[in-house]
Amino acid sequence: MGEKGPSNPTRSPRELLGKIAHGAKEVGITLLVAPAPGGIAALGVRRAIMEAEAQRLKTQAAKVIEGPTPERGQQVTTEASKGLLGKVAKEAREIAVNIREGARHPFELLPPEAKKPSRPAEVSNSFLKDWSKRLLRPLDIATKFPIGIATEITALSILKNLGGLDAQQYMVDITEGRWGTLVAKGVLAGIAAAPIARLVIESRDLFKKR
Amino acid sequence: MNEPKAILLRILDIIGYSEDKEKFATEFFQNVSLQALLDLLNTLPQDKKDQLQQKIASLGSDAAKVQGELKAYFTDSQLEQAIENSAQNAVTEYMKAIDPTLSDSQKQNLANYFSEITTNASPATV
Numbered sequence: 001m002g003e004k005g006p007s008n009p010t011r012s013p014r015e016l017l018g019k020i021a022h023g024a025k026e027v028g029i030t031l032l033v034a035p036a037p038g039g040i041a042a043l044g045v046r047r048a049i050m051e052a053e054a055q056r057l058k059t060q061a062a063k064v065i066e067g068p069t070p071e072r073g074q075q076v077t078t079e080a081s082k083g084l085l086g087k088v089a090k091e092a093r094e095i096a097v098n099i100r101e102g103a104r105h106p107f108e109l110l111p112p113e114a115k116k117p118s119r120p121a122e123v124s125n126s127f128l129k130d131w132s133k134r135l136l137r138p139l140d141i142a143t144k145f146p147i148g149i150a151t152e153i154t155a156l157s158i159l160k161n162l163g164g165l166d167a168q169q170y171m172v173d174i175t176e177g178r179w180g181t182l183v184a185k186g187v188l189a190g191i192a193a194a195p196i197a198r199l200v201i202e203s204r205d206l207f208k209k210r
Numbered sequence: 211m212n213e214p215k216a217i218l219l220r221i222l223d224i225i226g227y228s229e230d231k232e233k234f235a236t237e238f239f240q241n242v243s244l245q246a247l248l249d250l251l252n253t254l255p256q257d258k259k260d261q262l263q264q265k266i267a268s269l270g271s272d273a274a275k276v277q278g279e280l281k282a283y284f285t286d287s288q289l290e291q292a293i294e295n296s297a298q299n300a301v302t303e304y305m306k307a308i309d310p311t312l313s314d315s316q317k318q319n320l321a322n323y324f325s326e327i328t329t330n331a332s333p334a335t336v
Contacts, residue, residue, distance in 0.1 A: 043260040120225040121309035127307045131241050174243045175215045183214040190301025195309050196320050
């Protein structure tokens with residue numbers, strides 16, 4: 001008990017975060033982890049501890065980490081300065097049950113049953129974000145910016161960066177007029193090819209045949 | 211009437227998307243547009259691709275001129291097909307992505323909605 005307490009500088013932030021997440025899971029709470037803004041994962045660890053306290057997980061968290069709840073991340077900052085920051089951010093993603101986009105805080109505690117209804121929304125956001133990122137690659141924009149910034153660039157700003165274009169003006173609203181008709185046609189064809197709609201259409205055809 | 215944005219907004223509504231639906235839909239269709247442009251660019255040989263990109267960049271924010279320039283490289287039919295294909299692929303991939311996360315009731319509601327819009331669609335738009 002307490003052989004690797006919080007005052008022990010050998011405990012890495014990654015280790016702390018893992019144990020806290022595990023402690024939260026043990027008491028039936030899903031710890032949703034996202035790196036703090038600016039990638040300051042060390043700060044995120046500190047906030048995780050604070051959130052755990054706020055959610056009356058202090059005892060459980062402290063028990064899991066086999067010692068008193070750490071002071072606000074002194075050694076975390078030290079470790080981060082040794083280059084562990086990236087590893088912590090990566091580990092945070094792995095430990096997390098999910099990354100909650102648009103969370104008001106870098107860390108959010110939710111009961112497991114509250115998680116499922118938001119899944120389609122999260123996947124929708126990830127889908128759009130990944131798509132925008134894929135659009136970056138052919139235009140070779142990502143190489144022109146630090147990676148953290150590049151991932152934030154939306155499809156709209158790609159064209160702007162490409163040649164100083166006002167992308168907003170350049171982008172024709174393809175949802176209206178002649179383009180809108182074509183897009184609608186594509187959307188309906190896309191729906192018809194989707195797994196859910198295929199079942200509907202096939203069952204309707206079957207009904208007609210009978 | 212089956213307007214693309216309205217369809218996407220309804221899908222977002224059914225799946226319980228509680229964030230800014232308009233913003234999502236706007237970015238979605240902007241990506242459709244950009245994807246179509248990139249797909250078209252990728253059909254050109256490298257030298258022509260570079261040439262067109264430079265021309266587009268030099269035209270500033272004049273959408274009409276940019277469209278005019280595109281028409282010098284692609285036929286109306288190619289442009290239209292690219293947009294339609296891009297929209298189709300986007301929606302299919304999006305539905306595939308969210309499908310495993312949907313509850314039974316969400317799937318049922320989507321199926322009902324899809325049935326409704328595909329039944330009501332005129333032959334010209336299907």
